[in-house]
Amino acid sequence: MSLAEFVLPPKENFSEWYHEVIQQAEIMDIRYPVKGLYVWLPFGFKIRQLVYAKLRELLDRDHQEVYFPTLIPEDMLMKESKHIKGFEDEVYWVTHGGLEPLDVKLALRPTSETAMYPMFKLWIRSHADLPLKVYQIVNVFRYETKHTRPLIRLREVTSFKEAHTVHRTYEEAEEQVRQAVKLYKEFYDFLAIPYLVFRRPEWDKFPGADYTIALDTIMPDGRTLQIGTVHNLADNFARTFEIKYETPEGDHAYAHQTCYGISERCIASLISIHGDDLGLVLPFEVAPVQIVIIPILYKGKEEKVMELSRKLYERLKCFRVVLDDSDERPGAKYYKWELKGVPIRFEIGPREAENGEVVVSFRDERKKFSVTFDEITADTIFKWAKDLKERLRSRAVDNAKSKxxxxxxxxxxxxxxxxxxxxxxxxxxxxxxxxxxxxxxxxxxxxxxxxxxxxxxxxxxxxxxxxxxxxxxxxx
Amino acid sequence: MSLAEFVLPPKENFSEWYHEVIQQAEIMDIRYPVKGLYVWLPFGFKIRQLVYAKLRELLDRDHQEVYFPTLIPEDMLMKESKHIKGFEDEVYWVTHGGLEPLDVKLALRPTSETAMYPMFKLWIRSHADLPLKVYQIVNVFRYETKHTRPLIRLREVTSFKEAHTVHRTYEEAEEQVRQAVKLYKEFYDFLAIPYLVFRRPEWDKFPGADYTIALDTIMPDGRTLQIGTVHNLADNFARTFEIKYETPEGDHAYAHQTCYGISERCIASLISIHGDDLGLVLPFEVAPVQIVIIPILYKGKEEKVMELSRKLYERLKCFRVVLDDSDERPGAKYYKWELKGVPIRFEIGPREAENGEVVVSFRDERKKFSVTFDEITADTIFKWAKDLKERLRSRAVDNAKSKxxxxxxxxxxxxxxxxxxxxxxxxxxxxxxxxxxxxxxxxxxxxxxxxxxxxxxxxxxxxxxxxxxxxxxxxx
Incomplete structure (x- = not known):
């Protein structure tokens, strides 16, 4: 299912580069015949799994994962008037089941406040039930009329991580906002993506929020991309959805809430910030293929080369490693695995096999150097991975500063x-x-x-x- | 967010038991205000994650995971006439985006053949592209008019694993059907759930299929539950969607296809087959809490008991273990963790602490016995887990036979x-x-x-x- 290969445009022409790299590196197939909907291909989906596994790991420290329905009845969605004003132009409506019109129209969730909070009302009785911290990773829908773009502006966001928390007081909600920003910073630090943290202006905050904090990264073309938002909802939604709790003193008080989200824009930023003229450049931890071993075969000398290649493969099997012994020319293999952002490449030719050596190159630097076979241990790999990420971070920061x-x-x-x-x-x-x-x-x-x-x-x-x-x- | 606790009805009254255990064991909240839509609670969602991790592991051996859009344009969905006849009464239709009617109605996928196969047409050129084996785990929608029931009959199936494969010949597709049945059997063997394998009659096969093989399990009330289906599509869909490949001889031939699915009914069967009057009984591998340690505290003797309990906890930290040192009475703790199906329970009281012993009981047998602290190693735990599963399997088979x-x-x-x-x-x-x-x-x-x-x-x-x-x- 490989897509036709064209030469990638230089990254300088960012918009075309992005459009091509998404396809050529097999992140998504953009030919699905509905505007703003795309197909995750296996390689892209694997990146998504690895990136979201990290996000889950961070959230699982003190959140619980849930899954709410996709369909929200009209009256529930409409309950919070400020909130719905922000979404009414972009909600998809389900009006028919089979051939019959539905009694109550159902919205495809644009976000899940109005699906979750009526249930929170049932879950929360007393101060002992607080704080409540849940999240889900789901698909959400927006009827985008603007220009759509894979992973960036979508009609179906397939990978929306939304967290929702409930607290006793405004101050506790405010503290949660700080914790959430900290968590998002840790996530993007892990991806080596620099960000700026802003308090959004009043006219651009989340509909229904008291205030919104957002993380923006700077894309190669100098436009910013919002890659995470954190909202203090105060007791706005609690008043609408009657989320009250009994205080230790026996009074009934409205709860205070926060919510915060990250979408597959995190993957868009990963691709855009670190990629280069040759394709993806992935940090080791989120690379579907972390290491590729390429044997350079000359007639009559195949055996020794393959022997050392296989020995290296066996040693590195605890990583996501590929031994590419296909029939393609070495140049075609380099091209393919560079496009896919493989962090570490080993080449083994007859001379290396003779000397018990291996040629190494890193995806970002592309300089070649030799090491002895014995030097390649898991610890060496981890050190190289760490150094690579440090270089990616440093280059990304320099780029951000220059913009x-x-x-x-x-x-x-x-x-x-x-x-x-x-x-x-x-x-x-x-x-x-x-x-x-x-x-x-x-x-x-x-x-x-x-x-x-x-x-x-x-x-x-x-x-x-x-x-x-x-x-x-x-x-x- | 604990739900009110009532006594569970006896499992003999299966329908009421099921209804209650789903709620009391915190699998789902069934109070979401739309028929046939339910909320996965954290504990239930964790079971889902563990069960589907196994399904992924099995499929990842030779399938690749993808993710296709939820929305299918009307003309695409309608293309295969036999297929659509099977679904037309239960498709949800999105007709509006914001306040505007859409030019083309969009279906919420009831299943993804018609979303995937136009893309397969683009992916497949030559025999070298075959076989193609992909799967996705997604939400699908059916406008059910019948009585709905959590995990069993839903309007939003949230956990539909659908695999789709493409082959050169009818025979290769037939062989894939056998492989898929084998894979599903391995999956249900892992869950210790007995099944019967039937070839569905002509009038009840999957719409558009050549034939359908199904796995059914027998529920405690003697009704069968279809827990997996495998379809040989022959070249029916390939002809409709023009999926052709170039043969080694240079001819163009229609491809042959299969598809096979499992939904959250696998979790319904897990709950129903193994549960008892006290609640869930979970196999060790899919239990969110695998081991619970309950210290029995008497005034003045707390210290030694807590010391041994913590020592045991530290030793077992490689498992999903809870040390329940909450203020509740031991009886209330037993009740709670039995309801949640925890396979292995340890109790430590003053006498045990004195003698370096621990009282053990298994969720299915509920007999208590003592072991020395030193006997409890990871190997012991694995052996107990294996024996427990063997007992569950044996009991489930006896039940099935009796029905x-x-x-x-x-x-x-x-x-x-x-x-x-x-x-x-x-x-x-x-x-x-x-x-x-x-x-x-x-x-x-x-x-x-x-x-x-x-x-x-x-x-x-x-x-x-x-x-x-x-x-x-x-x-x-």
């Missing part, structure tokens, strides 16, 4: 965004909205990245009053 | 089915249909279970001609 401009005037903001950079600029609450004229306002920076030398406060470039560092960019 | 009646006349069939037994009777192809008057015809038995002493051929009880062993029963 950020700290601006001292509105004109500089306009120029930066026009030039596909992320503008950071000081603005006060009153003047923040004015920045919308020049790009999307990402909000107020919530915390300083350790790799960026900025202060979070300064004078508003518009009025000169006390300002906060605000991000402005073109966004996905 | 099967080999009948020598139509009257005996009528009586058996009326008495909630599974009737096995010899019938020829012509007379088989007559049996429909007395119950559902499960089809012709495909292979003799090793635990049942029957011959697969005999004289038709109606006409006296050459007959095959046919199953008749009330079904879920």
């Amino acid at each position: 950020i401009v700290v601006c001292n005037s509105i004109e500089e903001v306009a120029e930066a965004v026009e030039g596909r950079k992320v503008a950071l600029v000081y603005a006060c609450e009153d003047c923040e909205r004015e920045l919308e004229n020049y790009g999307s306002v990402l909000g107020r920076m919530e915390e300083k990245p350790e790799w960026l030398d900025v202060s979070l406060e300064g004078s508003c470039v518009v009025c000169g009053g006390k300002g906060y560092l605000v991000g402005v960019a073109k966004t996905y | 099967i009646v080999v009948c020598n006349s139509i009257e005996e069939v009528a009586e058996a089915v009326e008495g909630r037994k599974v009737a096995l009777v010899y019938a020829c192809e012509d007379c088989e249909r007559e049996l429909e008057n007395y119950g559902s015809v499960l089809g012709r038995m495909e292979e003799k279970p090793e635990w049942l002493d029957v011959s697969l051929e005999g004289s038709c009880v109606v006409c006296g001609g050459k007959g095959y062993l046919v199953g008749v029963a009330k079904t879920y």
